[in-house]
Amino acid sequence: MESFFALLEQRVAESASLLCVGLDPHVSDLPAPTAEAALDFCLNLVRKTAPYAAAFKPNAAFFEQFGAPGWAALQTVIQAVREQSNRLGSFIPVILDAKRGDIASTAEAYAQSAFETLGAHCITLNPYLGRDSVEPFLRRPENGVFLLCKTSNTGAGDLQDLLVDGEQWTADGPARTTNQRPTVIPLYEHVARLAQTWNLRNNVGLVVGATQPEALARVRTAVPEMWFLAPGIGAQGGDLETALRAGLRPDGQGMLLPISRGISRAEKPELAAAQFRDAILDIRRKT
Amino acid sequence: MESFFALLEQRVAESASLLCVGLDPHVSDLPAPTAEAALDFCLNLVRKTAPYAAAFKPNAAFFEQFGAPGWAALQTVIQAVREQSNRLGSFIPVILDAKRGDIASTAEAYAQSAFETLGAHCITLNPYLGRDSVEPFLRRPENGVFLLCKTSNTGAGDLQDLLVDGEQWTADGPARTTNQRPTVIPLYEHVARLAQTWNLRNNVGLVVGATQPEALARVRTAVPEMWFLAPGIGAQGGDLETALRAGLRPDGQGMLLPISRGISRAEKPELAAAQFRDAILDIRRKT
Numbered sequence: 001m002e003s004f005f006a007l008l009e010q011r012v013a014e015s016a017s018l019l020c021v022g023l024d025p026h027v028s029d030l031p032a033p034t035a036e037a038a039l040d041f042c043l044n045l046v047r048k049t050a051p052y053a054a055a056f057k058p059n060a061a062f063f064e065q066f067g068a069p070g071w072a073a074l075q076t077v078i079q080a081v082r083e084q085s086n087r088l089g090s091f092i093p094v095i096l097d098a099k100r101g102d103i104a105s106t107a108e109a110y111a112q113s114a115f116e117t118l119g120a121h122c123i124t125l126n127p128y129l130g131r132d133s134v135e136p137f138l139r140r141p142e143n144g145v146f147l148l149c150k151t152s153n154t155g156a157g158d159l160q161d162l163l164v165d166g167e168q169w170t171a172d173g174p175a176r177t178t179n180q181r182p183t184v185i186p187l188y189e190h191v192a193r194l195a196q197t198w199n200l201r202n203n204v205g206l207v208v209g210a211t212q213p214e215a216l217a218r219v220r221t222a223v224p225e226m227w228f229l230a231p232g233i234g235a236q237g238g239d240l241e242t243a244l245r246a247g248l249r250p251d252g253q254g255m256l257l258p259i260s261r262g263i264s265r266a267e268k269p270e271l272a273a274a275q276f277r278d279a280i281l282d283i284r285r286k287t
Numbered sequence: 288m289e290s291f292f293a294l295l296e297q298r299v300a301e302s303a304s305l306l307c308v309g310l311d312p313h314v315s316d317l318p319a320p321t322a323e324a325a326l327d328f329c330l331n332l333v334r335k336t337a338p339y340a341a342a343f344k345p346n347a348a349f350f351e352q353f354g355a356p357g358w359a360a361l362q363t364v365i366q367a368v369r370e371q372s373n374r375l376g377s378f379i380p381v382i383l384d385a386k387r388g389d390i391a392s393t394a395e396a397y398a399q400s401a402f403e404t405l406g407a408h409c410i411t412l413n414p415y416l417g418r419d420s421v422e423p424f425l426r427r428p429e430n431g432v433f434l435l436c437k438t439s440n441t442g443a444g445d446l447q448d449l450l451v452d453g454e455q456w457t458a459d460g461p462a463r464t465t466n467q468r469p470t471v472i473p474l475y476e477h478v479a480r481l482a483q484t485w486n487l488r489n490n491v492g493l494v495v496g497a498t499q500p501e502a503l504a505r506v507r508t509a510v511p512e513m514w515f516l517a518p519g520i521g522a523q524g525g526d527l528e529t530a531l532r533a534g535l536r537p538d539g540q541g542m543l544l545p546i547s548r549g550i551s552r553a554e555k556p557e558l559a560a561a562q563f564r565d566a567i568l569d570i571r572r573k574t
Contacts, residue, residue, distance in 0.1 A: 070358075071355040106311075131442040133442060159416075168450065
């Protein structure tokens, strides 16, 4: 079985796209605050933008807020992407943006929920609980994860920017034996380096916000091969060209750009998606 | 309106209990792998153990794995706790163990989902995204959060034990100006200290595993007043008396002990819950 990122790269080649269409049915964008309206909103987006999408990314929160009917809608949306894949003759992965993270049997249940019950192909996860909380999601190479590394929000630095040198606390206290200044890196870079060591089946990527190009460049240097999911273009103010120059691999791949409101609020979402796809392609050719 | 922890302390007084009954419908514990079986499992536990429970803690993963019907079951379980509160004339809080964590409007949607759609009173959250990802959950003092601080799993140390001194990365690199060894603490302690500064409405607590009494004692020293949710007693091997001695406040409160399989797998769950409640009470009286 091919790995998740091999499958994604095939789709990137077939669609000439690094665009990841975000499916975020914000209540304020719906004609009514119902699961049915959220479903219609997403099905319309999926149908119109599929030819330009390297992947789709539904955000679990906007479905969960409608309770059980919202959860059913999410399942239907993922099924609709599968139908578009069949129609286009090209597999389009679904990345469930859920930012889960739990231990042992609970992580198993979340993996079951994402990959079996819902039928998503990849999920975003929070790394705070460590390796064993991620492993249940990595067993099948065709399923992938994007681990939160450096997020695009203002409070991201509260933990993610803290300086670490990789040394861990022990019951006897810190083990540092000299007063020499060790090599320090921000926690998010440490997470990236850890994630690289967990990526044994080519199915671990990183979420690195497009709003901080310096961080993108730092993480790219630290882990030259890994795939990034880089939110923050458009509504959150990130600049597309700056982000791509900072985060692309030399092969012009390795980076998915999720866009939500920039497409869903456009008069013609299919046109907006095509334009984003083409703008990214132009920059890749120049870079 | 009273704060979440004021409401919890009232329930602790009325039930003489620090026991938090976990509602984890593991498939392996159900007669059939269905949402209906999960619902029956939980309703039975709620009915039998309510008099001994300071709080209930359903884990979202074990409901999500059944899709929309699982989500409906979770809503019904929370409603059943409300009915027991009415029957007993004492408000029993529901802590949704969901370990969510997302930004801005997405965090708002998760707060809506937990507190409005599901009707839970408190939620577990992951702190990796920083203060602004937590704030949407804190606006109403009667709703609370427990932030993951030090978890009970084997990989917890991968990030949580990393040494930090509170200094953050800047675009100019690390700002340390001397070679002197700064005061370093494990990341989980830094999270506890940060969380204390976020606790402006008496509705922020911490998840600190009962499996590492040294960590419990460290966090208790760092934040003398905060409430802990301390999983790991029983199935995960934590010792009750050691954990209580390490984590209780001098007033004999400040710590909820979640027990799941130790109660649900007992021949008589009501007896097991009563015994846990009384064992905790004995230790509180001696400590």
